[in-house]
Amino acid sequence: MSQNKTIMEVNQELVKERAKCNFNVLEVTHILDGGEKNTLHRKKIESIALDEGAYKDPIPEEYLSPKEKYENAVRKSCLFCKIVKNALTEFTGLEHFSNFFVLRRTADAFFKEISPFLLHLGMFLPTILGQCTTEQQAYWLPRVLDIQIIGTYAQTELGHGTFIRGLETTATYDPETEEFVLHSPTLTSYKWWAGGLGKTVNYCIVVAQLYTKGVCHGTHLFIVQIRDEETHMPLPGIKVGEIGAKMGFNTADNGYLAFDHYRIPRQNMMMKNAQVLKDGTYVKPDSHGKLTYGTMVLVRVILVNEVAFNLAKACTIATRYSAVRRQSQPKPNEPEPQILDYTTQQHKLFICIATAHALQLASAWLWKTFNAVMSDMKKGNTDSLPELHALSSCLKALSTSDVTSLIEQCRYSCGGHGYMLCSGLPNIYSFVTATRTYEGDYTILLLQTARFLVKAYEQAEAGTPVTPTVLYLIEFVSGKRTPWDGSPEGIIKSFQEIAAGNISSCVKSIRNRMSSGLSFEDAWELTTIQLVGAAEAHCRAVISDTYKKEIARITASSSTNVKIVMEQLVNLYLHYWALNRTGDLLRYSSISGEDVANLQMKYEELLTLIRPNAVGLVDAFDLRDEILHSALGSYDGQVYKRLFAEALKSPLNQEPVNETFHKYLKPTMQGKL
Numbered sequence: 111m112s113q114n115k116t117i118m119e120v121n122q123e124l125v126k127e128r129a130k131c132n133f134n135v136l137e138v139t140h141i142l143d144g145g146e147k148n149t150l151h152r153k154k155i156e157s158i159a160l161d162e163g164a165y166k167d168p169i170p171e172e173y174l175s176p177k178e179k180y181e182n183a184v185r186k187s188c189l190f191c192k193i194v195k196n197a198l199t200e201f202t203g204l205e206h207f208s209n210f211f212v213l214r215r216t217a218d219a220f221f222k223e224i225s226p227f228l229l230h231l232g233m234f235l236p237t238i239l240g241q242c243t244t245e246q247q248a249y250w251l252p253r254v255l256d257i258q259i260i261g262t263y264a265q266t267e268l269g270h271g272t273f274i275r276g277l278e279t280t281a282t283y284d285p286e287t288e289e290f291v292l293h294s295p296t297l298t299s300y301k302w303w304a305g306g307l308g309k310t311v312n313y314c315i316v317v318a319q320l321y322t323k324g325v326c327h328g329t330h331l332f333i334v335q336i337r338d339e340e341t342h343m344p345l346p347g348i349k350v351g352e353i354g355a356k357m358g359f360n361t362a363d364n365g366y367l368a369f370d371h372y373r374i375p376r377q378n379m380m381m382k383n384a385q386v387l388k389d390g391t392y393v394k395p396d397s398h399g400k401l402t403y404g405t406m407v408l409v410r411v412i413l414v415n416e417v418a419f420n421l422a423k424a425c426t427i428a429t430r431y432s433a434v435r436r437q438s439q440p441k442p443n444e445p446e447p448q449i450l451d452y453t454t455q456q457h458k459l460f461i462c463i464a465t466a467h468a469l470q471l472a473s474a475w476l477w478k479t480f481n482a483v484m485s486d487m488k489k490g491n492t493d494s495l496p497e498l499h500a501l502s503s504c505l506k507a508l509s510t511s512d513v514t515s516l517i518e519q520c521r522y523s524c525g526g527h528g529y530m531l532c533s534g535l536p537n538i539y540s541f542v543t544a545t546r547t548y549e550g551d552y553t554i555l556l557l558q559t560a561r562f563l564v565k566a567y568e569q570a571e572a573g574t575p576v577t578p579t580v581l582y583l584i585e586f587v588s589g590k591r592t593p594w595d596g597s598p599e600g601i602i603k604s605f606q607e608i609a610a611g612n613i614s615s616c617v618k619s620i621r622n623r624m625s626s627g628l629s630f631e632d633a634w635e636l637t638t639i640q641l642v643g644a645a646e647a648h649c650r651a652v653i654s655d656t657y658k659k660e661i662a663r664i665t666a667s668s669s670t671n672v673k674i675v676m677e678q679l680v681n682l683y684l685h686y687w688a689l690n691r692t693g694d695l696l697r698y699s700s701i702s703g704e705d706v707a708n709l710q711m712k713y714e715e716l717l718t719l720i721r722p723n724a725v726g727l728v729d730a731f732d733l734r735d736e737i738l739h740s741a742l743g744s745y746d747g748q749v750y751k752r753l754f755a756e757a758l759k760s761p762l763n764q765e766p767v768n769e770t771f772h773k774y775l776k777p778t779m780q781g782k783l
């Protein structure tokens with residue numbers, strides 16, 4: 111287990127917990143990393159980046175002014191890139207994204223909030239890979255990978271984020287000069303939000319309405335230089351700045367950008383899918399109309415992994431702390447129990463461990479699906495894109511929403527100390543809660559999935575083939591039902607029945623509303639609460655099914671105890687969500703009131719079975735202390751010593767008497783103010 115260089119003796123509570131653990135922790139680490147080779151590779155990169163302590167701050171980040179915080183984050187972004195440059199140059203294509211995940215994870219040691227370079231690697235680079243022609247990539251990629259230029263992705267405007275077709279920035283082609291003229295006609299057309307745009311980047315991908323020969327062809331993507339490469343001054347015709355203080359992301363210098371008839375060469379339109387020829391002729395993409403939305407699909411896929419990782423961090427902190435913390439005295443004359451021994455505490459935490467596993471595996475599966483669809487698309491086949499869009503949308507929505515709630519639950523589970531910034535939990539929360547909004551708001555993405563589900567339901571009704579993730583609809587429309595048996599497979603089946611039942615109710619509501627005279631749009635709108643519920647139920651069924659199948663596949667050759675504990679977590683996940691949805695179960699499956707009581711008993715038994723392995727399970731995430739940034743969650747469990755050490759760092763503790771005593775307190779107390 112690689113740990114922080116500041117070695118303290120390990121707290122005896124954690125020593126005992128680790129001795130109790132009955133499975134091989136390293137074996138689970140390998141499962142979570144996708145194999146021993148990946149674990150070794152990850153550890154190597156972490157070691158290169160962290161062993162020399164370059165991530166350390168002279169003054170804790172939280173005590174810096176906003177400007178100093180930003181400057182420190184830029185300094186460390188450059189340092190991080192310098193240290194890991196070799197790993198970066200391995201990015202020759204999307205297949206090397208596993209490195210990307212490792213680097214992203216390692217970078218957390220350098221930033222309590224966010225690197226101003228996040229969008230350079232997280233969106234600028236992937237958009238160039240996904241939206242540029244081979245020739246364009248040959249020109250841009252070396253400069254991007256070598257950090258000779260730094261870029262971001264500016265799509266959202268002050269007036270529109272969700273509704274991309276409503277964006278107002280224009281890119282009008284001028285065949286005389288073979289240039290596009292970018293213009294921001296209104297205040298609401300100002301680009302708003304792009305990370306790194308405020309002060310850091312000199313290039314930017316801009317999403318704008320393309321006009322050529324007097325016709326608007328909808329939104330397209332352009333690479334735009336916005337600052338001088340030598341002086342970093344905004345170029346003439348560009349208005350750019352930072353958007354101000356936020357709930358989190360305060361070192362990401364999210365920015366605004368406006369154009370005043372700003373000219374860029376024709377070659378700066380990203381032309382992999384659609385082109386504008388020299389004379390202004392527009393060449394349409396011949397396959398699918400939404401290919402320019404490709405980066406969003408990719409980043410939605412990535413975000414499932416991202417939030418799983420953040421949940422692993424949060425539950426590592428909360429579980430280790432709960433093993434160290436003792437509170438209350440339920441039995442007279444007995445020692446205070448570790449709070450981890452309270453069933454309600456186990457209820458708060460073990461679902462977090464199970465969810466981190468479920469999402470990690472679902473994200474690996476989604477990643478494979480994404481690559482398979484991309485490879486089909488290279489051959490000109492876009493048939494599976496709608497299913498990928500529906501899957502990535504609902505998985506992004508549900509994972510970010512679940513994880514946001516569960517991280518807050520981890521904070522609650524740490525009592526008052528969880529509220530301290532030095533617990534690490536507030537920063538994790540403020541980062542993750544934004545993921546629910548950006549890259550497609552929760553509701554919007556579930557409604558996109560619902561669109562797909564309603565169509566799939568109609569296909570199943572009509573007897574035409576449906577895609578793999580909605581095969582359960584065929585059984586449902588044929589009237590076949592599986593009697594409730596309480597087994598894990600049975601619970602998953604019932605989740606599919608809930609999803610199918612919900613979709614069927616939506617279809618009925620829409621049809622009833624239309625037959626009473628409403629338009630399709632109005633009938634759809636009035637049904638959107640149910641549609642969001644149906645998409646959520648579908649996604650829960652997909653995650654549950656994938657989690658169970660992937661664990662069975664991956665642990666086929668694992669040691670017995672690893673198999674057992676992994677299965678317990680799968681069952682815990684299934685029971686937790688079944689109990690959470692008893693209303694739906696009673697409505698759409700054959701479950702009885704007594705079955706619900708049995709489900710509850712089984713869930714409580716699972717908590718007891720998992721309890722002795724809890725610390726081992728979070729150790730298996732193998733998160734270095736430098737990445738956790740937590741006084742409560744460090745490997746050594748020296749919670750109180752670390753909390754006190756953090757308190758001593760407060761600027762207020764650097765002098766015995768603060769000057770406000772002489773200025774205000776004393777005069778007030780002496781009635782002289």
Ligand SMILES: CCCCCCCCCCCCCC(=O)SCCNC(=O)CCNC(=O)[C@H](O)C(C)(C)COP(=O)(O)OP(=O)(O)OC[C@H]1O[C@@H](n2cnc3c(N)ncnc32)[C@H](O)[C@@H]1OP(=O)(O)O
Nearest residue numbers: 210211214232265271272273274400403412499548549550
């Ligand atoms: C590892 C390191 C990682 C680090 C983490 C990275 C952090 C990065 C940090 C990031 C920071 C944050 C960065 C940021 O935040 S960047 C900004 C992100 N912004 C958004 O995500 C905006 C969300 N809005 C949309 O996506 C669209 O406007 C929607 C989809 C809502 C509507 O759109 P539109 O009004 O145009 O469409 P329509 O509703 O008429 O539907 C028409 C048809 O099109 C189909 N359709 C729609 N979309 C797609 C699609 N994508 N692929 C394939 N198909 C698609 C659709 O199913 C329908 O099909 P059909 O039903 O007709 O058959």
Ligand SMILES: Cc1cc2nc3c(=O)[nH]c(=O)nc-3n(C[C@H](O)[C@H](O)[C@H](O)COP(=O)(O)OP(=O)(O)OC[C@H]3O[C@@H](n4cnc5c(N)ncnc54)[C@H](O)[C@@H]3O)c2cc1C
Nearest residue numbers: 263264265266270271272303304305544547548549550553
């Ligand atoms: C931290 C952070 C970083 C970001 N970084 C970037 C970036 O780098 N680049 C970039 O381009 N953008 C970025 N964004 C912007 C982000 O993508 C948008 O904020 C997001 O897509 C949501 O759009 P919106 O803000 O317009 O919300 P709105 O669409 O205005 O949503 C407001 C509410 O209206 C509801 N709503 C909207 N339309 C409908 C509908 N049709 N049906 C039902 N309900 C609806 C939504 O569900 C939501 O509840 C970032 C945002 C954040 C918070």
